[in-house]
Amino acid sequence: MAKIRLDKFITNCGIYTRSQAKKLIHTKKVAVSGEIVTDEGFKVDELQSDITVNGINVTAEKYTYIMLNKPAGVISATEDKTHKTVIDLLDPCDRRNGLFPVGRLDIDTEGLLILTNDGAFAHDTLSPKKHVSKLYAADVSAYTYSKESRQRFSDGIILSDGYKCKPAVLDLVTENENFTSVTLEITEGKFHQVKKMFEAEGGKVIRLKRLSFGRIKLDESLKSGEYRRLTDTEMQFVASVKNKTN
Numbered sequence: 153m154a155k156i157r158l159d160k161f162i163t164n165c166g167i168y169t170r171s172q173a174k175k176l177i178h179t180k181k182v183a184v185s186g187e188i189v190t191d192e193g194f195k196v197d198e199l200q201s202d203i204t205v206n207g208i209n210v211t212a213e214k215y216t217y218i219m220l221n222k223p224a225g226v227i228s229a230t231e232d233k234t235h236k237t238v239i240d241l242l243d244p245c246d247r248r249n250g251l252f253p254v255g256r257l258d259i260d261t262e263g264l265l266i267l268t269n270d271g272a273f274a275h276d277t278l279s280p281k282k283h284v285s286k287l288y289a290a291d292v293s294a295y296t297y298s299k300e301s302r303q304r305f306s307d308g309i310i311l312s313d314g315y316k317c318k319p320a321v322l323d324l325v326t327e328n329e330n331f332t333s334v335t336l337e338i339t340e341g342k343f344h345q346v347k348k349m350f351e352a353e354g355g356k357v358i359r360l361k362r363l364s365f366g367r368i369k370l371d372e373s374l375k376s377g378e379y380r381r382l383t384d385t386e387m388q389f390v391a392s393v394k395n396k397t398n
């Protein structure tokens with residue numbers, strides 16, 4: 153496990169600047185596993201979970217909920233031998249508490265991905281019974297938008313294996329000679345679902361980005377690869393999913 157300097161660990165936790173962290177350490181306000189430490193360069197495990205500042209555990213957040221703007225080329229997993237994972241995009245301090253992605257986006261899909269260590273939320277929100285909607289922006293080649301195609305999405309696209317998808321809402325954004333840009337709202341999350349739905353219409357998804365997940369919308373101020381904690385308003389969606397009993 154990687155070790156990092158105590159002042160860096162405290163700075164990474166996002167509350168204090170580096171100079172504030174050093175001052176807190178020098179003035180005996182910081183304890184590691186219950187022992188006051190005054191050496192700012194003291195090495196701590198980056199997954200250390202018992203560091204207090206003024207007696208308050210700065211690592212004690214029970215559950216963490218993060219919105220990540222996932223870049224293409226990164227996989228939705230916690231570890232992988234060959235590819236960079238979404239967890240590798242996090243600061244060491246945020247990596248420590250068992251975060252994992254809620255569901256998966258394909259390696260080439262971008263956009264909104266929620267990371268959490270709240271297994272119950274992940275389970276509930278992915279349950280087909282909760283009908284959580286997901287909105288995607290897709291660029292599709294070899295496909296022309298039409299009212300008839302929109303209706304087929306609305307009735308339930310039939311995939312090549314015979315599976316009938318739940319009703320989906322398709323809207324045209326723009327068209328050019330190379331591809332058609334659309335948004336598609338679905339309530340399921342089957343493997344390669346959006347790509348397969350367009351395949352069934354003869355098209356090929358060449359770019360896919362998730363714009364929203366339930367009531368949580370991708371924060372467009374997050375650059376690709378950036379992330380932040382969910383806001384209190386976004387947390388209301390988390391609470392509503394967890395409270396729903398059906």
Ligand code: URA
Binds near residue numbers: 256257261345347348
């Ligand atoms: N549908 C897909 O085909 N891929 C994704 O990553 C998400 C939805």
